[in-house]
Amino acid sequence: MGETEKDKVIEQIKERPIRMAICYDFDKTLSPDDMQAFTLIPSLEMDKSTFWTQSNDLAKENLMDNNLAWMYQLITLSKAKRKSIKREYFNEVGQSVPLYKGVVEWFERVNQYAAKKGIEVEHYIISSGLKEIIEGSKIAGEFKRIYASSYLYSPDGIAEWPAQAINYTNKTQYIFRIAKGIFKEYDERVNDSMQDEQLYIPYENFVYIGDSATDIPCMRLVKSKGGYSIGVYDPEKNQRKKVYQLFADGRLSFYTAADYSARSELMQYMKTIIDEVAAKERIKTEQKVLKINADLYKMASQMETLLTQFPGAIPAKEKKVIDKEIAEMKELLDGKVD
Numbered sequence: 001m002g003e004t005e006k007d008k009v010i011e012q013i014k015e016r017p018i019r020m021a022i023c024y025d026f027d028k029t030l031s032p033d034d035m036q037a038f039t040l041i042p043s044l045e046m047d048k049s050t051f052w053t054q055s056n057d058l059a060k061e062n063l064m065d066n067n068l069a070w071m072y073q074l075i076t077l078s079k080a081k082r083k084s085i086k087r088e089y090f091n092e093v094g095q096s097v098p099l100y101k102g103v104v105e106w107f108e109r110v111n112q113y114a115a116k117k118g119i120e121v122e123h124y125i126i127s128s129g130l131k132e133i134i135e136g137s138k139i140a141g142e143f144k145r146i147y148a149s150s151y152l153y154s155p156d157g158i159a160e161w162p163a164q165a166i167n168y169t170n171k172t173q174y175i176f177r178i179a180k181g182i183f184k185e186y187d188e189r190v191n192d193s194m195q196d197e198q199l200y201i202p203y204e205n206f207v208y209i210g211d212s213a214t215d216i217p218c219m220r221l222v223k224s225k226g227g228y229s230i231g232v233y234d235p236e237k238n239q240r241k242k243v244y245q246l247f248a249d250g251r252l253s254f255y256t257a258a259d260y261s262a263r264s265e266l267m268q269y270m271k272t273i274i275d276e277v278a279a280k281e282r283i284k285t286e287q288k289v290l291k292i293n294a295d296l297y298k299m300a301s302q303m304e305t306l307l308t309q310f311p312g313a314i315p316a317k318e319k320k321v322i323d324k325e326i327a328e329m330k331e332l333l334d335g336k337v338d
């Protein structure tokens with residue numbers, strides 16, 4: 001490494017992209033109810049409580065995953081009503097899914113605040129709800145990726161079979177996918193081990209926002225790895241039992257109302273988190289730069305030790321080359337070492 005090369009390495013360290021991931025549950029986190037409840041279930045002439053009771057019973061009676069149960073139930077019901085469901089219909093349903101206050105403007109506001117601190121924020125959905133419905137919502141374009149349950153469609157476009165069914169435990173795999181930058185749902189390299197240094201987004205730069213017990217594995221994972229988890233409750237219902245429990249059990253970094261507007265507590269917490277991530281990243285940057293001199297010194301002294309420990313073992317010609325390398329390394333060091 002020459003002097004200019006060293007400068008280049010330092011510059012690269014200082015200019016390295018600093019990313020943060022904010023992962024959101026969808027139902028009751030960004031939207032006040034289950035996404036199926038607003039128009040989808042009523043359009044099949046059923047009320048939502050009957051639908052969920054039936055699908056939960058189906059799951060219990062058959063020892064089924066709850067998500068596979070509602071996905072099955074939805075198809076069965078639509079066939080019984082002779083209203084086969086196409087992807088476009090789910091998208092249409094998504095357009096009318098209501099969102100909590102301030103959600104629409106939240107992403108841009110957070111991105112701008114973070115950009116001022118030199119951080120790029122990427123937003124991700126990790127939901128057990130239906131991907132096709134979320135894709136129809138007006139905030140769909142804000143997410144780098146939407147991880148959610150989805151259907152396999154027949155050649156004539158009718159929902160037939162679950163393509164992905166996301167439940168509370170397999171939700172966590174998407175945190176690993178995002179951290180490692182291995183985004184595709186089928187890509188098994190997600191299980192390959194990766195040094196922290198090589199992560200696409202380090203775990204301590206993750207925020208997970210959710211509302212209920214089904215978010216616990218993700219909240220725990222993110223928090224235990226140094227990231228932040230936020231529990232939200234409906235601002236109007238103001239029912240805080242779940243967040244109190246989650247916080248008392250150590251699952252949450254913060255809890256607050258699901259109010260995403262500019263002056264909300266949630267925005268204040270997010271700014272505090274961004275500030276902390278920015279400060280931690282500045283420390284990491286400084287340490288990476290300090291490591292260059294320390295590593296050069298370590299390498300030079302290891303080579304010197306080698307030469308003194310085995311004086312006869314290295315031919316004179318090679319010794320000359322090594323001596324030169326040691327001298328070059330020392331030359332690159334700032335300050336004195338001899």
Ligand SMILES: [Mg+2]
Pocket residue numbers: 025026027028029210211212
């Ligand atoms: Mg939820």
